[in-house]
Amino acid sequence: MSAASKHLAREAAKRRRDAAHAALAASAPALIARHFLSAVPLPPECSIAGYAAIGSEADPAELLRQLDAAGHVCSLPAVETRQAPLVFRRWRPGERLVPGDHGTRAPAPGAPLCRPGILLVPLLAFDGAGRRLGYGGGYYDRTLAALRASGSAVLAVGVAFSAQEAQDLPEDDFDQRLDWIVTEKEARRFGAAPGR
Template identity: 55%
Template sequence: MLKRAGDISAQKSGLRAMARERRAAAHAACPDAGARIAANLLHSVPLPDGAIVSGYHAMGDEADPLPSLLALAAGGHSLCLPVTPKRGLPLSFRLWRPGDALEPGVWDIPVPPASAPLVDPSVLLVPLLAYDRAGYRLGYGGGYYDRTLAALREKGRGKAAVLAIGIAYAGQEVESVPREETDQRLDWIVSEAGAIRTDG
């Protein structure tokens, strides 16, 4: 018997508190996780030449993608950062280079200024609360990355047009993330312990 979307949403809500605790513990246990993640990403995940890579500004105890972004920029990739829109819409992305000024966005998350060019990334580094090896992630409940990946994949005519990489601590892995029809799979999960190619 298929579970209703409301039941799955309730399951996700119940998991978030536990996932936040596990992420906080993983963050405290591995202060150099960002550098380890960068090494694993560069070593294990093949990125398209010239791909525009979207990162994010780590908040609180999120796994930090900045070392990865700096290494990718040094390797010739252009970078961008997401800008949170009104609820119900996908993210937009503004070009960003290391050292460029940022300004407060929604929830005071730093974003490039409105004068920065809008771009469509072909690689996304994605934050999360929990993940499973099938490539599903537990996010914060807003659905922004699911809508964004769906829109970019539709625009690029297929999943292969966009590479979605979850950035996480190994301790955030769970056996199975409750999933809805609108949930988009990640192609890779990269943590301080290694890189997982999902079966998505």
């Protein structure tokens, strides 16, 4: 797919996500938490990396609050080096966040580093094979590739509104597929992806 086609696909996906957010922002976080906790396997003391939602992203804040209350270590991503994998810093709900790259918010630079076993992933669109359309920066693809190449058992769980599902998203060689998608309607596991 050409860069121009991907740009148009991202614009269309962003419009769908904006509309879903306008309709579901108040109710979706609790539903996403419920579906995740009832379906996604959580090993004891598993470390979970979330994200601080920006714009119309599906918000995992309620899920992170419940995971923290259950004793799981939670972290949020930070960009330390551009064009490199993300790092994850320990964070508990209610702790201060600082401005990060690309409009994100991250834990303070002195927060301890974590290695997640589950990575919650924001997105513009997903499809039935676990493909994900992101923002084009490649941060999550690089991060998942590095974690998987190191032998770490990591689950990539997309967090989205059900309206963000698309058909047959384009896939480049470097793209990393999702293991799960969790929306306000369900938690769905995908099959083994190529290159896993």
